[in-house]
Amino acid sequence: MTKLFLKPNRIYSIVLSKHKYSTAPKSVATVRIGDKDYPSDEYTNVTPKIISYLGRNLHLQRNNPLSIVRQRIVNYFYSSFTHRGNPTFSVYDNLSPIVTTKQNFDDLLIPADHPSRAKSDCYYVNKDMLLRAHMTAHQSELLKSGLDNFLMIGDVYRRDEIDSTHFPIFHQVDAVRSQRKDELFHDKPDLEIFEPIFDPKNPHGFINSINDPMKQSCHTLEATKLMEMQLKNHLLGLVKVLFGKDIKHRWVDEYFPFTHPSWELEIYYENKWMEILGCGIVRNEILANAGSTNTIAYAFGLGLERLAMALYKIPDIRLMWSTDSGFLSQFENKDINAKITYKPVSVFPQCVNDISFWLPPNYTIDTFVSNDFYDLVRDVGGDIIEQVRLKDKFVHPKSKKHSLCYSIIYRHLERTLTQVEVNEIHKQIEKAVVDNFNVTIR
Template identity: 45%
Template sequence: CSTEGSAPRPVIGPDSVEVLGYSYPRDDFTNVTPKILEKVGRNLHNQSHHPLWLIKERIKAHFYSSYMGRWGNPLFSVHDNLSPVVTVEQNFDSRKKGDNYYLNRATMLRAHTSAHQSDLVRSGLDAFLLAGDVYRRDEIDAIRLFSNHEVRGFGRSTDASEQETHTLEAVKLVEFNLKQTLTRLITNLFGDLEVRWVDCYFPFTHPLFEMEVRFHGDWLEVLGCGVMEQELLNSGQNTHIHLTYLEHTQNILTTYMRFV
């Protein structure tokens, strides 16, 4: 579902913000800047042969070849042309005004591609990849800008067992499979690298890990992953987590990758 083409130039007027052909009335929450809006609609990840496009296509190819259906069809659908303008409800995992770019009280630029996750799950999809530009008021450093790009995957086994009843052995097996899958992905993308896993915490997710790789003599975070708590799955609510499908594990698994 990817497309290319030029988008209308965003404009911040005295009473409204024009983005991607739509007009949003300004209010006391409007804090998006012209510099940020200049990046909206560029879709660098969909421009053929751009470095971001190359990375995205390699990730797609890896999952397409690794996870096939019975008839040889890819198990993952790909969604890389969804609008970065979302509702506050969709942007469930980051809503502080100081951390985000608001068009008004009701709409904002997505902070994570997980803003689309709940809608896709409710549409009946069990395995998909999301790619797109995201906007956050991060502190600028070697790997973060105010505008970044994310690739994330979601997946679940149709015969998923209850997480609360898992034995320690089952949890360790899930952890092993998850880390092995993502290590293969990183190796496919960047070659053999020294890797380490760091235990992390986030509500509704256990266990949760970050992968770091040795880069120029230092450790660099490249992705996070974890297992979504069963309660969240049962409630049908969205989560902060970014999922990846492991065909033979009976869990909801999550992963994300962020590229500047």
């Protein structure tokens, strides 16, 4: 079995100097993560604040709600899939979050121009390495090692807006289940997984297409439909274990580069439809490239934060990172299937400060990347930043200068912030914005 992705995470740190948020730091030759130095380049946009979260592994921390949901999901797959009394699914929940662009994109058939590759969406160490944007980044290597049924669980990193439901780090469960002909059609040996044009001795000798919304061109309709039925039954079973057997649900057709056909599962929860997961039939090119030429597979991915916040009525995603005993004690030594409703330890007021600035000539209100600004605010303000909202865009009618205004909402989860200390942090943010983006504060 390959050892490349089975090393445990270490506590990571970063050594940077004169970091620039809008572009790669020109004065920084390397980025240090743990005890390794990575060369930086024009793609480098990972920040010290983001690196400081690596190695926390909330999904493995006792008494953390993310860990409880993880255990419930693992238990479902362990109990639902067994062979001679042993679980058929293996679990990988401590894989290194630093991956190559090949793992994160190329191996999953994600096109070169796909928006998910953009620097505005991902945290790049350099042009060849990044913090994984999804646990699916490990799929091909695990398939190459000979695994057929496995769960991949860990932290993933995406640049995003700042509010109570979004954080640049969240946790995912991704899974793959593969089956050979004798497993899929154990009672109907005359049926086939692949259309007759497929040659097992030459897995790349066909051109697979996804033009048919029902199936991939290499698969028979019978194989696709049976895998679809299994996939939906298995995932619906998981949702009922988590949310109750009477939960309303619906399947929505979707597109993902690495599966076809693909769906999203939504449940009707608290008077609205909520997306739970994405899934589909794995593109056969991925399996063939990994050396699996005689199987068909399904895959799915879901976010632990979304599930935990819904199940336990947790109002703010930042609470997942809290070490406050008042929060963690509510999940301590509980039956993992117990119905738990989070009770606020106390409620602290918000402080709201606006920041307005004129953009330099090389930016416009349409080309300025808000995610760059959000990362800077988070790096300076830390975890007391509750939300950042784009409040106003303005183009001066005479000078044609472009201006943006953001509202920054500050709130500490464990004490009341004073306006004086918020103002001081706000001044630091203003200075950082001027230094890094060459803007003029209005």
